[in-house]
Amino acid sequence: MNIKLISRIIAMILLAESVLMLPSMFIAISDGDMKVAHSFMITIVLVAAIGLIVLKFVKNTRKDFYAQEGLVTTGLSWIVMSLFGALPFFISKQIPNYINAVFETVSGFTTTGASILGDVESLSRGILFWRSFTHWIGGMGMLVFLLAVIPVIGKNSGSNVYLLRAESPGPSPGKFTPKIHHTALILYGIYFALTFLCFCFLLAGGMPVFDSMCTAFGTAGTGGFGVKNTSLAGYSAYLQNVTTVFMLLFGVNFNIYYLLILRKFSSVFKDEELRAYIFLVFLSVVSISLNIYVSMPETYGTFRSALHEAAFQVSSIMTTTGFSTCDFDLWPSFSKSILLVLMCVGACAGSTGGGMKVIRISLLFKSIKRNTIKAIHPRQVWAIQVNERVVDEKIINGTHAYLSVYCSICLISFLLISLDGLTTGTNLSAVLACFNNIGPGIELVGASRNYSVYGAFSKIILSLDMLLGRLEIFPILLLFNFNTWKRHG
Amino acid sequence: MKIIIAGDGKVGHALTRLLSQEGHELVVIDSDPEVLENNSQLFDVLPIEGNCVTMKTLSEAQVEEAELLIAATNSDEINLLCCFTARKLNPNLHTIARVRSLEYLHQCYEMREDFGLSMTINPEGNAAKEIFRLLQFPGFLKRETFAKGRVEIVELLIPGDSVLCGVQLSKLSDVLKCKVLICAVVRDGNVAILGGNDTIKENDHIYVTAPTNVLSTLLASLNIITKKTKHVMIIGGGRISHFLAKSLISAGIKVKIIEQDEERCRLLSRQIPEAAIINADGSSQEVLDSEGLAQTNALVALTGLDEINIIMSLYAASRGVPQVFTKVNRMESTGFLEDIGINRIINPEELCSASIVQYVRALQNQTGAAVTLHHIAGGRAEALEFRVNEGTYFTNTPLKSVNIKKNILISCISHKGKTVIPDGNSAFTVGDTIIVVNATGTPILQLNDIFNI
Numbered sequence: 001m002n003i004k005l006i007s008r009i010i011a012m013i014l015l016a017e018s019v020l021m022l023p024s025m026f027i028a029i030s031d032g033d034m035k036v037a038h039s040f041m042i043t044i045v046l047v048a049a050i051g052l053i054v055l056k057f058v059k060n061t062r063k064d065f066y067a068q069e070g071l072v073t074t075g076l077s078w079i080v081m082s083l084f085g086a087l088p089f090f091i092s093k094q095i096p097n098y099i100n101a102v103f104e105t106v107s108g109f110t111t112t113g114a115s116i117l118g119d120v121e122s123l124s125r126g127i128l129f130w131r132s133f134t135h136w137i138g139g140m141g142m143l144v145f146l147l148a149v150i151p152v153i154g155k156n157s158g159s160n161v162y163l164l165r166a167e168s169p170g171p172s173p174g175k176f177t178p179k180i181h182h183t184a185l186i187l188y189g190i191y192f193a194l195t196f197l198c199f200c201f202l203l204a205g206g207m208p209v210f211d212s213m214c215t216a217f218g219t220a221g222t223g224g225f226g227v228k229n230t231s232l233a234g235y236s237a238y239l240q241n242v243t244t245v246f247m248l249l250f251g252v253n254f255n256i257y258y259l260l261i262l263r264k265f266s267s268v269f270k271d272e273e274l275r276a277y278i279f280l281v282f283l284s285v286v287s288i289s290l291n292i293y294v295s296m297p298e299t300y301g302t303f304r305s306a307l308h309e310a311a312f313q314v315s316s317i318m319t320t321t322g323f324s325t326c327d328f329d330l331w332p333s334f335s336k337s338i339l340l341v342l343m344c345v346g347a348c349a350g351s352t353g354g355g356m357k358v359i360r361i362s363l364l365f366k367s368i369k370r371n372t373i374k375a376i377h378p379r380q381v382w383a384i385q386v387n388e389r390v391v392d393e394k395i396i397n398g399t400h401a402y403l404s405v406y407c408s409i410c411l412i413s414f415l416l417i418s419l420d421g422l423t424t425g426t427n428l429s430a431v432l433a434c435f436n437n438i439g440p441g442i443e444l445v446g447a448s449r450n451y452s453v454y455g456a457f458s459k460i461i462l463s464l465d466m467l468l469g470r471l472e473i474f475p476i477l478l479l480f481n482f483n484t485w486k487r488h489g
Numbered sequence: 490m491k492i493i494i495a496g497d498g499k500v501g502h503a504l505t506r507l508l509s510q511e512g513h514e515l516v517v518i519d520s521d522p523e524v525l526e527n528n529s530q531l532f533d534v535l536p537i538e539g540n541c542v543t544m545k546t547l548s549e550a551q552v553e554e555a556e557l558l559i560a561a562t563n564s565d566e567i568n569l570l571c572c573f574t575a576r577k578l579n580p581n582l583h584t585i586a587r588v589r590s591l592e593y594l595h596q597c598y599e600m601r602e603d604f605g606l607s608m609t610i611n612p613e614g615n616a617a618k619e620i621f622r623l624l625q626f627p628g629f630l631k632r633e634t635f636a637k638g639r640v641e642i643v644e645l646l647i648p649g650d651s652v653l654c655g656v657q658l659s660k661l662s663d664v665l666k667c668k669v670l671i672c673a674v675v676r677d678g679n680v681a682i683l684g685g686n687d688t689i690k691e692n693d694h695i696y697v698t699a700p701t702n703v704l705s706t707l708l709a710s711l712n713i714i715t716k717k718t719k720h721v722m723i724i725g726g727g728r729i730s731h732f733l734a735k736s737l738i739s740a741g742i743k744v745k746i747i748e749q750d751e752e753r754c755r756l757l758s759r760q761i762p763e764a765a766i767i768n769a770d771g772s773s774q775e776v777l778d779s780e781g782l783a784q785t786n787a788l789v790a791l792t793g794l795d796e797i798n799i800i801m802s803l804y805a806a807s808r809g810v811p812q813v814f815t816k817v818n819r820m821e822s823t824g825f826l827e828d829i830g831i832n833r834i835i836n837p838e839e840l841c842s843a844s845i846v847q848y849v850r851a852l853q854n855q856t857g858a859a860v861t862l863h864h865i866a867g868g869r870a871e872a873l874e875f876r877v878n879e880g881t882y883f884t885n886t887p888l889k890s891v892n893i894k895k896n897i898l899i900s901c902i903s904h905k906g907k908t909v910i911p912d913g914n915s916a917f918t919v920g921d922t923i924i925v926v927n928a929t930g931t932p933i934l935q936l937n938d939i940f941n942i
Contacts, residue, residue, distance in 0.1 A: 067530070161529060178491070178514035178535040392522055 001484070002065055006073045007058050009163075013077045013142055014051035017084060018044045020137060021130065024088070028126025036124045039092035047084050070162025072484060074143060075475035078467055081142060082106045085134060094127045099456045106463040108134030110470035111352060113224025113322035113439030114462070116452040120229050125210060132214035132225050138470065139221025139250075139352035140191050141167040148184035166475050168350060176258055190257045191352075195220040198246040205239045219246045222353040224322030224439040231324045231447070237308065240325055244312045248281065251319030251347035272386050273348050273359045280358065284314045284342060288335045295332045310335075318342045320354040322439025329446035336442055343432045354437030354469050356406065363391065363399045405473055410435060413465050417458040430454070434462045435469040490514065490853055491555045495541035495571050496562030497524045499818055500587060500612060503838040504559060505532050506821070507846050511932050516550045541571045544578060552578050557852060559845060561587045561610075569597070569604050576605030583607045583852060585845060589614075589728055608848060612837035615844070617732030620814050620835060624721065624737070624787055626704060627812050628713040630694070630832050633863035634701075635874045636903045636922050641701050642672065642865060642872050645711070646832055647693045652711060659685040667706045668910045669699040672900040672926040673870050678824050680869040680928045682898050694827070696865055696872075698900040698924060700908040716811070718742055720785040724771035724801055725792035726753050729816065729837065731760065733789065738763045745780060747771040772797045774804055787812040795819050802831055824867050839868065850934055858935060860922070870928040872900070875936040877921045882940055889913035892941040896928040899939075 025040035082105045088094075089101035100116045107114045108131055117123070123131070137145070143163045161180055175183040195216050202212035214227045228234050232243060252274060259268050268274065285307070292299075293306035300306035309326055316323045317339045328339060346355010366384045373380060383390045413431045418424075422444055429441025430451070440447040454462065468476045478484050490513050494501050497519035505528060509515055515534040518541040519525050525536035539546030541562065552558065558575045560568035565588045572584035588597050588609045597609050622632050631644035647653055652664055662668050674681050675694040689695065699707055721737055723730045726748030734744045734757075744764040748754050754768040769776045771792060782788065788805040790798035795817050802815040814833045817823055823834045847862035861874035877884060883891045888899060888911055901924040902909045902917050909915055917923050927933050 161533070175535055178516055178533070180533050182514075 001072070002062050002069055004058050005062065005065055006069060006076065007054055009073050009143075009146075010077050010080055011051040011054035011058070012146060013081060014047050014084065015055075016142060016146060017081055018048040018051065020133070021047075021088070024126045024130035024133060027129050028124060031125050033124045033126060036088070036092045036094070036126045039088045039090075040126065040130075042091055043084065043087040046087070065162065067162050067165075068478070068484065070166045071475040071478045073163060074166035074471060075467075075479045077143065078109065078471060078475075079479075082109055082463075082467075085109065085130075088130055089127060092124070092127060094123055099459055100452075103451070103459045103463050104131065105134060106466050107434075107439070108132075108223065108225060109138035110437050110466040111135050111138050111221040111223040111320070111354065112434055112437040112466045112470075113218065114434055114445075114466070115225065115439075115450050116459070118229075118450055118452060120227065128214060128227050129210070132217040132223070132227070135221035135223030135225060136195065136217040137221075139223065140188060143167045144184050144187060147180060148188045167471065176255060186258060187254055190254055190261075191220065194246070194249060194257075198242070201242045201246070202239060205236060205242060207235065207239055215243065216246075218323065219243055219321065220250055220352065222247065222250050222319045222321040222347065222351070222437070224316070226323060232312075233325045240308070240312055243323060244315045247315045247319045247321045247323070250321075251315070251351050251353045252277065253348040253350035255350055256348075267387075270387065272362065276362050277348050277358045280342070280345065281314060281318060284318070284338050285311050288314060288331075288338055291335045292331055296330075299330075313339065314342065317438060318345065318353075319347045319351070320436055320438045322433070324440060324447035327446060327448045329442050329448070340429065340432065340442070343429075343436050343438050346436055356403075356436075359386070360399050360402065362386070363396060364403065367396055367400070402473070405477075406435075409465070409468060409473065413461055416461050417454065420453075420455050420458050422453060426453075430462065431465060435465040437466060437469050490557065490849065491516070491551070492849070493518065493547075493550050493552060493555045493558045493575075495519075495558065495560045496568070496587075497521075497528055498561065498563055499838045500561040500610075500841060501559075502528065503842045504561065504845060505534060507842050508849065509533060511846070511849070513849070516555070518546060518550055542567055542574055544574060547571075547575055547578055552582065555579065555582060557583045557585070557849065559585045559587075565590050565593050569593075569606075572606055573604050585610060585848065587612065587841075591731070608845075610841045610844065612841040613728035614732050615840045616729050616816070616835050616837040617736065619840060620729075620733055620789060621736045621740075623814070623833065624718050624742070624812065625740075626708070627716065627718060627786070628708050628711075629704075631865070633865060633872060635861050635863075635872070635901070635924050636908065639701055639906070640901050640903060640908050640924060641699060641704065642863070642900070642924075642926075643697050643699065643704065643707075644865070645695050645697060647689055647691060647695060649691045651691075653689045653695075654691055655688055657686060657688050658683055665707060665710045667699070667703040667710065669697050669703065669707060670900050670910045671695050672698050672872070672898050673866055673928055675824075675866045675869070680866045682896050682926065682928050694866070696870075696926070698910065698926075700910075716786065718786045718812070720745070720781075721787045721789060722777070722780065722782065722785045723747070723789045723791060724777075724798075725790070725816075726750070726757050726766070727791060727793065729791050729835075730789075731757065733791075734761050734764045745785070747776065747780065772801060777801070777804070778808075782808050782810060785810060787814065789814040789816075791816045793818075799826065799831060803829065806830055822867065834867075839864065850932070853934060859933075865926075866928075869930075870926060871932075873925050873927065873933060875923055875925060877917050877919055877923060877936065879919055881917075881919070881936055882942065884918050885916050887914050887916050893939055894929065894941050897933075897939045898926045900924050900926050 021040055021044050025037055028037040028040060082102060086101035086105040089104060090098050095101040095104060103116055144167055164180060177183050198219055199212050199216040202215055211227050218225050232240055256268055256274060289306040289310040293303050312325050313328050344356055345361055346357050347353025349357045349359045370382045384396060410431055414427055418427050425442055426444040430445045433439055433441035444453050445451055492508060492513050493516045494504055495518045497517050505515060509532045516537060517528055517534050518537045520540055522538050525538055529536040537550045552575050560571040562568055568586040572586045575582055584606055585608045586606055588594055589611055629643040633642045656664055658671055673696040674683055720743045723746045726746050730746055737744050746764055747767045747769055749770050751768050754766045758766040767780055788810045790801045792798055798815050802813045805813045814835055815831050816835045843864045851858040859873040859875055863872045865872050899911055902911050902915055903922040925939055933939060
């Protein structure tokens with residue numbers, strides 16, 4: 001284990017984080033809110049100092065950096081980032097309890113959007129901005145950002161791939177250009193351009209500049225922190241529709257956008273994951289709008305309004321964003337169940353969204369189909385294909401393993417947070433909403449409520465769930481493995 | 490530069506390593522996903538799984554934007570077809586194909602236009618040529634040729650009783666009775682360029698720049714008795730053996746090839762009737778002894794297994810065979826083998842990769858690129874031949890007033906066919922050829938890169 005190199009990378013992350021706090025500080029200063037501005041200043045100086053000291057005194061001599069190091073670096077850097085990112089909330093006393101502040105920051109970086117705050121509007125604007133900005137940083141990942149800017153582990157080294165892989169969601173994330181540096185640049189370029197587009201559309205619809213920025217960050221990272229207590233319910237139908245469309249766009253694999261830039265339209269059109277994603281969205285929207293239109297005639301007078309609400313909520317939940325325009329807790333149970341299922345499915349691999357990912361679900365279904373056929377014709381040879389390419393058995397096995405770890409973690413977290421004595425539906429949806437990086441669940445943690453009902457222990461468990469979900473389990477799990485830290489492990 | 494490497498075998502792997510160190514954008518095509526997985530974990534390259542002959546795979550590898558394609562799969566036919574197809578997709582593409590079969594080599598040259606080939610490489614042929622050149626001058630561990638064969642860089646090991654032990658470099662010409670230059674030294678595994686006040690020590694591997702015509706004087710003054718090679722024993726009857734045996738026999742040297750496979754033996758005896766083909770297990774000491782190992786002048790271990798080659802070389806050295814050559818395929822650093830006395834190491838993949846790297850650098854800057862490039866000191870340094878042109882700085886300036894970067898040395902100046910080993914008062918002019926030794930670890934792309942400006 002190359003601990004020196006890992007510390008250096010984390011130090012670089014800290015430096016980057018301190019720079020990224022500057023905009024929030026300037027907003028606080030321009031608002032004349034010196035208490036908040038001070039809390040940012042203290043944090044920036046502290047974080048930058050730690051980063052610089054580590055870079056100055058820890059010199060790496062070895063260049064060995066393999067899968068294990070990549071995973072550990074990713075896991076550790078996200079935890080460190082969250083612990084320090086929580087300081088402005090804590091120092092400025094906007095969130096006086098440190099564990100609550102960490103929960104809020106982890107929720108931000110992992111683009112979950114689960115909050116412990118009842119009254120968001122009482123927060124200072126600098127803090128609100130930082131809260132939403134963490135979504136934007138966490139959406140694409142800080143390490144990918146670093147890879148785009150500097151060669152973290154020496155030039156021309158293949159080891160940088162381990163970092164990209166450990167941080168990007170999906171069963172087999174890869175590069176689409178020979179140099180990882182270029183891939184990271186293109187990813188951030190697409191991310192930045194789409195975010196800016198979203199911001200412009202919101203601004204054009206009459207949303208104030210500050211609100212547009214925060215909402216654009218929340219949408220881009222598929223996060224879900226709003227700047228209003230009612231999330232997006234208070235905005236016009238146009239603004240809600242813009243958000244619906246952009247949430248869906250950010251839930252698409254970013255490789256698709258690269259293919260569009262390359263004008264390879266036929267491969268985009270034929271992409272199985274994209275088709276499945278669109279199909280699922282379409283199916284869910286139609287089912288839910290029919291369901292709520294029929295069973296709640298007094299709320300949704302026209303089919304159009306039912307369709308509008310259903311589309312927003314489906315794209316918000318499926319892409320794991322977690323904005324809301326209405327309290328879907330009041331919806332009939334069929335619609336709520338659809339949303340719960342969508343929570344687990346999640347967005348496409350290689351997007352900013354969380355969840356199991358559409359591609360994994362489709363692989364699992366193909367695998368089920370194969371096993372069924374094998375039961376009837378034991379000698380039949382059947383290779384699972386995606387996009388007319390045979391999927392390696394290793395990836396299939398990996399997907400199965402992922403599913404089992406995923407379920408075990410859900411169950412264990414579910415058991416642990418049940419100690420707080422809340423209802424079963426609340427606990428189950430809280431775990432699912434945190435683990436899949438969505439935000440709001442149902443019942444006591446529903447769209448119009450928040451996570452302050454849980455105790456400190458449950459909040460720590462849920463924070464870990466959020467990290468596990470965002471980094472796809474293994475980087476965090478590895479940190480708790482004794483063998484990782486053994487000298488010759 | 491964007492380069493596609495088709496076929497991720499031994500040559501492909503060596504090429505990936507060298508070219509990614511030089512900072513090129515690499516796409517590697519192979520049909521085996523496992524091989525690609527390994528490769529992409531070691532290097533920053535884009536792996537593409539598929540058949541490199543199909544247009545689909547090639548355009549997936551972005552052949553339209555590539556500048557060079559190197560086909561190095563283990564089948565000559567696939568390599569040729571791959572280059573042919575790739576040129577159809579991108580007419581401006583440069584292509585290099587690995588062609589190993591003797592039967593094709595000639596016609597590839599004739600048909601290079603039709604195949605769209607810029608260059609062919611033959612690792613086994615190169616390796617055989619290298620061994621043959623070394624056998625002509627026993628005593629040197631390596632020979633690299635420059636300036637159309639007029640200058641060489643040779644490698645020597647300094648034993649404890651050598652006349653060079655403890656000699657200061659500035660006194661070198663007094664001891665050797667000829668003017669040569671020690672351009673690099675490998676000591677304790679590190680390569681260094683020595684100054685005039687440094688001394689030579691026991692067990693140093695020295696690299697000497699010398700005009701070809703003083704090589705025999707050099708050997709004589711070092712008391713290295715050069716018995717002419719008359720008998721050579723080769724273990725393993727593969728392609729290198731075939732190439733090597735042919736050239737040895739035409740130089741009047743007797744060859745004995747020991748090969749285990751009967752079918753292969755029959756084929757060899759048909760193709761090279763002058764050689765003695767022995768059908769026996771070359772990894773057996775008894776067989777080697779009974780075939781006259783003690784009397785032979787040189788043993789060349791060329792089986793497919795590195796371990797066997799190394800062990801049989803050690804055994805031959807212990808039986809007093811003066812020259813032992815060891816083929817090693819699967820190792821990137823062979824320095825540690827020198828510690829146990831295996832000095833003449835032949836790595837076919839490294840040899841041909843160097844010539845491809847040279848081609849790539851020449852493509853990168855059409856004028857001013859190195860004419861010749863050789864890796865010396867086990868790849869830790871490189872020797873490059875440049876032509877001085879109008880754009881070169883410091884022409885007609887004495888070398889002592891030219892500021893050259895650290896760990897770079899001008900080791901030879903060739904002026905109108907006359908070779909000069911330079912000292913502080915020498916200078917180069919436009920039209921000269923100069924040989925530069927670079928031990929900095931970063932590549933030199935053009936001559937002006939060596940100066941501190």
